[in-house]
Amino acid sequence: MASALAWANCRGCGGIVHLRQVHEAYSAKFLSHPIFIAGLIKYRERTWVLRSASSKQLRRSLLPHPDPGPNYSKFMEEYTLKEIEGYELSLNVIPPPRVAPPDHEDMLHSRLMQEGDALTVAFDFFLISKRLFADLILSFQDLQKSQPFFLRSNWKDAFKVIEMELGFMYDVFFTKATIVHHFWGGVLRSISFSSTAAALIAFCLIDLSGYSSATVGISLILLGGAIGLELYAIFGLLSSDWTMLWMSRHDNLRAEMRGLISRLHSLSINKRWSNCVAQFNMLSSCLEDRRVRCCGLLNWIHKQLEDYQDDQMEPVSEYLKKSIFEQLLEKSNKARLENTVDFRLCKELCSYRGEGVLKKFKCIEKLGWSIEVEFDQSIILWHIATDLCLNSDDGGNQDPDTERREAIRVTSNYMLFVLMKRPFMLPDGIGQIRLQDTRAEAEVFIQERKDIRNKSLACKKLLTVDTRISPIHVKGDRSKSVLFDACRLATSLR
Numbered sequence: 001m002a003s004a005l006a007w008a009n010c011r012g013c014g015g016i017v018h019l020r021q022v023h024e025a026y027s028a029k030f031l032s033h034p035i036f037i038a039g040l041i042k043y044r045e046r047t048w049v050l051r052s053a054s055s056k057q058l059r060r061s062l063l064p065h066p067d068p069g070p071n072y073s074k075f076m077e078e079y080t081l082k083e084i085e086g087y088e089l090s091l092n093v094i095p096p097p098r099v100a101p102p103d104h105e106d107m108l109h110s111r112l113m114q115e116g117d118a119l120t121v122a123f124d125f126f127l128i129s130k131r132l133f134a135d136l137i138l139s140f141q142d143l144q145k146s147q148p149f150f151l152r153s154n155w156k157d158a159f160k161v162i163e164m165e166l167g168f169m170y171d172v173f174f175t176k177a178t179i180v181h182h183f184w185g186g187v188l189r190s191i192s193f194s195s196t197a198a199a200l201i202a203f204c205l206i207d208l209s210g211y212s213s214a215t216v217g218i219s220l221i222l223l224g225g226a227i228g229l230e231l232y233a234i235f236g237l238l239s240s241d242w243t244m245l246w247m248s249r250h251d252n253l254r255a256e257m258r259g260l261i262s263r264l265h266s267l268s269i270n271k272r273w274s275n276c277v278a279q280f281n282m283l284s285s286c287l288e289d290r291r292v293r294c295c296g297l298l299n300w301i302h303k304q305l306e307d308y309q310d311d312q313m314e315p316v317s318e319y320l321k322k323s324i325f326e327q328l329l330e331k332s333n334k335a336r337l338e339n340t341v342d343f344r345l346c347k348e349l350c351s352y353r354g355e356g357v358l359k360k361f362k363c364i365e366k367l368g369w370s371i372e373v374e375f376d377q378s379i380i381l382w383h384i385a386t387d388l389c390l391n392s393d394d395g396g397n398q399d400p401d402t403e404r405r406e407a408i409r410v411t412s413n414y415m416l417f418v419l420m421k422r423p424f425m426l427p428d429g430i431g432q433i434r435l436q437d438t439r440a441e442a443e444v445f446i447q448e449r450k451d452i453r454n455k456s457l458a459c460k461k462l463l464t465v466d467t468r469i470s471p472i473h474v475k476g477d478r479s480k481s482v483l484f485d486a487c488r489l490a491t492s493l494r
Contacts, residue, residue: 031202034195038226041192045185049176058172059134116248118157121149122164123245130169151332155325167241167272180233181242189237193230200227241272276313277410280417282380283387283455286442311417320407353378370489376431377482379415380438384486386412389493392459430480437481445483462487463494 051057082089128142150158171177179185200223208216237243335346353371358364370381390409419431445462452458467488475481 030206031199034199034202038192038195038199041188041195045176045179045188048179048185052178053173055134058130059136062131062134062136116244118160119164119241119245120248122161123168125149125161126165126168129165130172133169133173147332151329151336155322158325159321163273164241171240171242177240177242180237181240181246189233193234196223196226196230199223274313276315277414278311278417278421279314279410279413280312280420281387281413281455282384282416282439282442283458286439286446287452287455287458289443311421314410314413316410317403317407319403320410323407354382366492367489374429374431375427376419376429377434379419379426379431380435380482381486381489383412383416384438384483385490385493387455388459388463388487388490391456392463434480434482437479438483438486441479441481441483463490467491 052061079089125146128138128146131138149161153161176185180189203219203223331349331352335343335349353375355364355368355371358367358371370385371378373381386408390405418425419435423431446452446458449461452461462483465484465487467484470488471481471484
């Protein structure tokens with residue numbers, strides 16, 4: 001709303017300036033028309049995008065048309081009338097025809113899908129998954145459309161399609177892509193570019209002897225900058241996934257046009273995904289906070305700027321991608337029996353929070369308590385326990401698989417980042433309270449031990465604490481900290 005009001009104010013100011021220019025000089029009048037038209041189009045684009053990206057409008061656009069169904073009262077009237085007339089009636093229910101899911105088998109013959117084929121599949125899945133962003137549910141038919149593809153593909157193709165799918169979703173919420181690639185959006189963009197170009201050409205042709213060289217130079221720079229922005233927007237339009245998708249669906253395009261669009265797409269510096277995930281490590285954060293506690297003002301400034309700091313990013317390894325895909329594939333195959341889907345088993349598998357792994361290694365009885373608690377509590381417990389194990393083990397106890405250790409570390413830090421900075425992505429709970437209490441207890445522990453200089457030493461000190469008695473029996477339920485519960489878990493894991 002604030003952005004829309006700001007644009008409305010700009011439009012009003014622009015109108016006043018335009019009216020004043022009309023009465024000043026014929027040349028100013030001539031130049032102000034195309035510039036004012038381009039400004040109005042930009043304003044219209046902006047408000048159109050803001051309206052389309054709102055959750056209310058997105059939900060409204062995804063709702064199907066009202067369907068009252070067959071006329072039940074009329075059917076029963078005719079049914080009763082036939083009974084009165086003496087007809088022997090029986091009711092036979094004819095099941096609706098099943099719509100076959102799109103067959104992507106031809107696209108999977110090669111080891112890696114072609115770019116156009118992957119975009120087509122990703123857009124089909126985008127039309128399905130975007131309902132989740134409007135708090136709508138998916139149907140059984142939606143599952144039939146998407147599941148066969150992932151069951152037959154490899155992890156590289158799966159992540160490639162998901163990356164494109166999320167790219168489409170990002171464009172819907174945060175860019176003008178859906179508007180620009182609309183028919184009227186293209187018309188408005190063409191008019192805007194033509195108006196700006198006409199103003200620049202006219203500016204170069206008219207007599208400007210009555211104006212100072214500084215005024216002419218600044219005006220020329222501004223018009224040239226406007227043209228540059230328009231050309232950059234056209235380049236972004238032609239190099240986007242939406243244009244590549246459109247090209248893949250039009251086989252009758254000339255080879256020159258197809259080659260130009262493909263070349264522009266390859267030159268684009270914009271990546272769909274950085275292949276990185278954000279990280280947050282509790283113990284590292286506590287050690288950093290200790291360094292700025294020497295000055296009260298510095299500590300206050302650090303706290304105020306903490307939410308505005310750039311998030312630490314770590315690349316996602318191929319090992320981690322492959323492991324995630326194989327885990328999901330294994331669960332999906334368990335839920336399929338003779339080409340049918342057991343939804344009860346699907347729900348059970350989706351609710352797993354580590355039971356399968358603990359059962360596999362026969363430690364469910366010993367460690368099961370750590371996954372039976374609330375989800376946010378389980379995340380904190382396993383994050384700290386993972387950190388303690390990774391940073392305090394000696395060479396003999398360390399996992400020799402470096403890739404697996406790195407994947408575990410990245411996943412653990414990412415899950416805590418989600419709980420810390422993106423809690424709306426997780427189930428409701430008291431995760432923020434539990435997290436701040438745990439962090440406060442960790443800071444107190446580190447502050448009391450002046451010899452702790454790094455995280456490795458902090459982990460070793462934490463593991464030396466005797467945790468035979470459950471912390472809740474000593475501290476009660478007032479503090480929600482789970483720091484030493486995590487130490488107990490780490491000791492059991494080691």
